[in-house]
Amino acid sequence: MIKYPRIYSFSTVGIIMHFNQDYLLHPIRTDFTGKNGIGKSLIADLFQILFISDKKKIAFGTESFKNNTRLLHTLPYKTSDAYIFINIEIEKDSFITLGVNIPNKKSRPLKSFWILNKAHGINDNNELSDLSIAKNNIPFFKDFIHDNSIPPIETLAIKLRDEKQIYLRSFSDKNQKNELYTFLFENRVLPIDLSIESNLDAFAKVIQSFSKAKTLDTDSDDSLKSFLFEDKTDNLKSEYEKHKADLEKLINDYKDLEELIADIENKQERLTNLSSLNSLYLNSFKEHLLVEFTHTENEILKKNQSLKDINTQLLEENKLIKSLQTDNPKVKKAALKAKKEHDNLDKTIKHLKEYSDIFAKIEALKSKVNELECIKLPAIENEAKISIENIETYEISEIKRRISHFTTVFEDYGSLESIEYTIESQKEILDNRKSSLKSNKADIRELLNLLSKNKKNSLFAELLSQQKTLTESQEAILLAILKGVHWKKPKEIIAGIKYVESLAFMDEKFIENDSENDGYWFSMGGIKEFVSSTKDKQLFKDKDKLGKALSNKTTKLNNQVSAIDKELSHIEAYNRGQKFEPKSIQIELKLDQRLNDFSKLADLKLSLGLIQNLEVKKQSLNTQISNENKLLKKIELKINIPIEKKNLANQLEKLKEELKSIDTKERNLSSQYSSDKSKLEEKLRFLPSLKNQPLDLEKSLTDLENQRKKIETDFSTYFPDLDIKNMDKVEYIGIERNPLYTEFQSNKTNYIGDYKAIISSFEQIKNDPEINEQITQVTYNFEILERVLLGPKIKHSTNISEELKQLNSSRFRMFGAIHETMLNIFKQTKGKFDAYHETIKALNKFFKGKKISGKYYFQLEFNKPSDFDINWINDLQATSQQVHSAGELPFGESVESFVENFFMKTTSFNQKIKFSNLLDPKTYFELRTKFTDEFDNEKSGGSTGESYAAIVLLGIGRLSVVLNADLQGLRFLILEEVSNLDNLNFSTFPNIAEEFGYQILTMTPRPFGSDTEQGWYLHHLIEGAGDKNINYPIPNSYFKTNEGREDLETYLKAQSN
Secondary structure (H helix, E strand, O other): OOOOOEEEEEEEEEEOEOEEEEEEOOOOEEEEEOOOOOOHHHHHHHHHHHHHOOOOOOOOOOOOOOOOOOOHHHOEOOOOEEEEEEEEEEEOOEEEEEEEEEEOOOOOOOEEEEEEOOOOOOOOOOOHHHHOEEHHHOOOHHHHOEOOEOOOHHHHHHHHHHHHOOEEEEEOOHHHHHHHHHHHHHOOOOOOOOOOHHHHHHHHHHHHHHOOOOOOOOOOHHHHHHHHOOOOOHHHHHHHHHHHHHHHHHHHHHHHHHHHHHHHHHHHHHHHHHHHHHHHHHHHHHHHHHHHHHHHHHHHHHHHHHHHHHHHHHHHHHHHHHHHHHHHHHHHHHHHHHHHHHHHHHHHHHHHHHHHHHHHHHHHHHHHHHHHHOOOOOOOOOOOOOOOOOHHHOOHHHHHHHHHHHHHHHHHHOOHHHHHHHHHHHHHHHHHHHHHHHHHHHHHHHHHHHHOOOOOOEHHHHHHHHOOOOOHHHHHHHHHHOOOOEEOOOOOOOOOOOEEOOOHHHOHHHEEEEOOOOEEEEEEOOEEEEEEOOOOOOOOOOHHHHHHHHHHHHHHHHHHHHHHHHHHHHHHHHHHOOOOOHHHOOOOOOOOHHHOOHHHHHHHHHHHHHHHOHHHHHHHHHHHHHHHHHHHHHHHHHOOOOOOHHHHHHHHHHHHHHHHHHHHHHHHHHHHHHHHHHHHHHHHHHHHHHHHHHHHHHHHHHHHHHHHHHHHHHHHHHOOOOOOOOOOOHHHOOOOHHHHHHHHHHHHHHHHHHHHHHHHHOHHHOOOHHHHHHHHHOOOOHHHHHHHHHHHHHOOHHHHHHHHHHHHHHHHHHOHHHHHHHHHHOHHHHHHHHHHHHHHHHHHHHHOOOEEOOOEEEEEEEEOOOOOOHHHOOOHHHHHHHHOOOOOOOOOOOHHHHHHHHHHHHHOOOOOOOHHHHHOHHHHOEEEEEEEOOOOOEOOOOOHHHHHHHHHHHHHHHHHHHOOOOOOOOOEEEEOOHHHOOHHHHOHHHHHHHHHOOEEEEEOOOOOOOOOOOOEEEEEOOOOOOOOOEOOOOOEEEEEOOOOEEEHHHHHHHHHO
C-alpha cells in the first residue's frame, strides 16, 4: 500500500552528467546503477541541495572528486542556470513540485521554488488540495526548456504559467526560504519544521550521513553529540541571565572590599620594599664617596709625580734631538761614500770575471792546437784528396779517435782500395754461405715434413704406407728429385706440379749407374737427369727396420737444422758488429769485423779527409785565439787594478769578499741613517705634545682638587655626623671604583625607579604638591612619600596591620548569598542532562531487534566521566563552604570568569572549563557506539559496511526519535555507499523503510536483490557517446524483482491498463 506524501519523480535540467533527465521513484525502493564516474553519487548531493538550499550548510560527499572540484557553481553544465526538482504526490494523482535553481556564478544565490496549481502567498488561505497539480499536468524537464535553451527562473515562471497554467514561485533569502519550509511543514509535506535553525542543521547532518560527506564520525564523541542533539543552549543562558544581576552585585561589592584590602596590603609591601632600597642606596652612596675620596687623593699624588717626571723627560728629549741633528748628516755622508766604493768595485769584479773567462777560453784553444800537433799521422800520400765541409765543427776528441782507428786499419791493408776489396770479398762469401745454408735448411725441412707423414697425398707418403724396399739408386733418386711428386692426380693444380699413379717408373731399368761420377742417370720419358749418390744410411733398405730408420733419420736431420741455425746466427752477429765465433762460420776466409759492411768504408774515408784537412782545423783554432786576444786587451784597459794572471780565481774570490764587506758596511750605515732620521722625526713630532703635557697635568690637578671638595660637601650633607677627612680610609684603597660605582648607581636607580613607580601606581598622590616638590628638587625623601601615600588616618607603615585586621572581618558578611545564587544558575543544566540521557535510552530502544550483518546489535553508550560528574551542582553548597571558609573567592574579569574560577576551586578539577561548557549539559557525558552479539559480547571493530549501516540507523533514529518526526510527511533514505554493504546488511533497510514509511534511493555499481515480494525501480545510467560530461539521454530503466526485470515504461503501461 502506497503511503502519502511520497516522491513521485526526480528531474535534472542542465546538471553535469545527468543534464536533462526525469527519473521515476518507486514508493519503496529505487536503484541508480552504472559504472564509476557516471553521476550516481551526485544524486545524493542534489537531494541535499534540494532540501537544505543553504550554501553554508551543504557539504558534498562524493569521493570520486578530489578536493573542491565539485562546487555548487560547477554543477550547471554549459548553461547559466540549472534546475533540480521533485514531483511530490501528496495524495493519489495530486502533486506539488519542489525544486532549486542552481546558478553557475558564486555570487548568485541558490533559489528554492515551488510549483503549484495556482499562485499562493503566505496570507492566502488555500487548501493544499486546491494547490495541487493534476498528474497529467505535472512538469518534467522538457517543460523547463525554452527555445532550445535553459531560461533564467523569471522567464521559466512566465513560461510555465502561460503554457501549463501552473505557478512557480522562487525563494532567495533565509526569511523567504523559512516561509517555504513553514508551508511544507504545516501542510504535512515534510514531517519536520526546517524553518527552525536547529532542525535544518539536524536534517542536513542526517542527509549528509547517508552519503559520503562524513559529517558523522561514529567513533567521535563530539560528532555523535553534534549529530543527535541541538547545539544551542539558549534556554539555559536565559535562566543564567535572570540571576546574573544579583550575582554581579554581590561579586562587585565583595570585589570592592577585596580591592581595598589589597590596596592597603600593596602599599604596605611597596613601602617596605622602598625602605629597603633606600637603605641600600644610602649605604652604597657612603661607601662610594669614601672610595672616590681615597682614589682622588691618590690621583693628586700621582699627577704631581707625573708633572715632575715629564719636566725631566723634556730636558732629555731636547738633548737627544740636538745630538741626532748633528750626527745624522755625517752618517748619511759615510753611507754614500760606501755606496760609491761598492759600485766601483762591483764594476771591476764584473770586468775581471769577463777577462778571466776569455783568458781561460784562449788557454783551452791553445791546448786544442797542441793536441792536434801531437797526433801521429799515417803515410797517405798515394790516397786521393777528400774535402771536408765545416771541419771546424769536429771536436778534437772525435778527430783523435777517428785518426787512431784509421791508422790501425790502414796500416793492416795499405790502401783504401785494398780495404774496399776486403769488404766486398767478405760480403760476397758470407752472402753465398747464407744462401747455401738456407737452401739446405729448406730441403731438410721438406724431408722432415715427408718423414713425419704430413703430406699424405705425396709419393713419399705412399712408399712409407706400402713399406716398400728400395735400392740405393732408387732411394737416392727419390730423395733428390722425387720428393715433391704427388700420388694420384691432385685437386689443386698449379704450374710445374707432378704426380704418378704407379711405382713402375722407378724400376731399375730406368736407372743407369755412373761410378766414374759417383752417381746415377735417371730416365724420365727419354730425358735423363744425373743424381749424386749419398753416403747416408738407407731408409727403405729393410722394411722391418723402416720405423727405426725413419726415427734416426729425423734426429739426424733436426741436428743438421740446429747446426745451420747456429751458423746463421753467428753470421748475423758478424754483420751487426756483435760478438761472434769465427770457427762457427764454415768458410776458408778469415773475417775482419772492422770491415763488415760498406758503412765502415765511408767512415774510414771521412777519417782520411780529416787527416788531409787537419791544417785547416789548426788554422781555424789559431784564428779564434787571435780574436780572443784582441778582446782580452780591450777588457784589460777597463780594469784599474793589477791583474794576477796566474791566480785569477783567487783574486776574484778576494775581491768578492771585499765587495761583500763594503755592502754590509753601506747597508748598516743606510739603516742607521734611516733609523736616526725616523727617530728624529718622531721626537720632533712628539715634542709639542710633550710640551703641552705639563699644562694638561696642571689643569687635571685643578679638576681633582675641585672633585675632592665636592665629595667632602656631599658627604657632610648626607652624613653630617661623620668627618670624611678624619676617617680611616685604608680599607678603601684596594676597592675598585667602577664596580662600586655601578652598584651605587644601580641602588640609586632602583630606589628612585621604585619611588617614581609608587607615585605612578597610586592615582591619589600623583598631583600632590609635596610629592611634586620631591620630584622637582630630585630629593626623593622616603618619609614624605610614606605620609602622603598612607593618608592622615594611617600615616606610618607601623599602623597598617591594625587597619587590615578590621577590614578582613568584614569580608565574610558578603559570602553567604553568593553560593545560593550559583545553585540557581545550574539547575536547568542538570535537567537537560537528564533529558539527553533519556533520549539515548529511547534510541537504543529503537535499535533493539535490528541486526547488522545478521548477528550484531548496534548500541549507544552514555558514559559519565569519573573525574567530571554533573552532581557537583548538587554538592555545590557544602563543598564551596569548605573550600572558601577563609572568605576568599576567585575573581575574574566577568561573572563568567568568576564562575569558571569558582568551579575549579570548588571541585579541585585540574583544568579550567569555559563557562559555556559548564552551562552545557553535553559537557558532562561522553557517547560511544558499539556492536554486540546476542550474548552482549562487544565486537572489537566494525567493517566498512557495518559502520555505514550504523550511520544510516543513526540517521533514521535522529529523525524518528530525537526530532519526534512521527508526523505525516516525506521520508526518504539515501544509501550512497551500498557497494560497502553486503546483501545481509542491505536487507535491513527495506524492512526499516517499510516499517517507518521511507523511500529508499540506492547508488551502486551492483544492486542487491530483495527479501520482500515487492519489486522496485532501477535506472541504469549510461555514458554519453560524445561529450563525456553528459550521459546518454535515455537511461535503461526497469521494474526489477528477484526473478527478473521488465522495461519500466512497458511495466507502467501494463499497470495503468
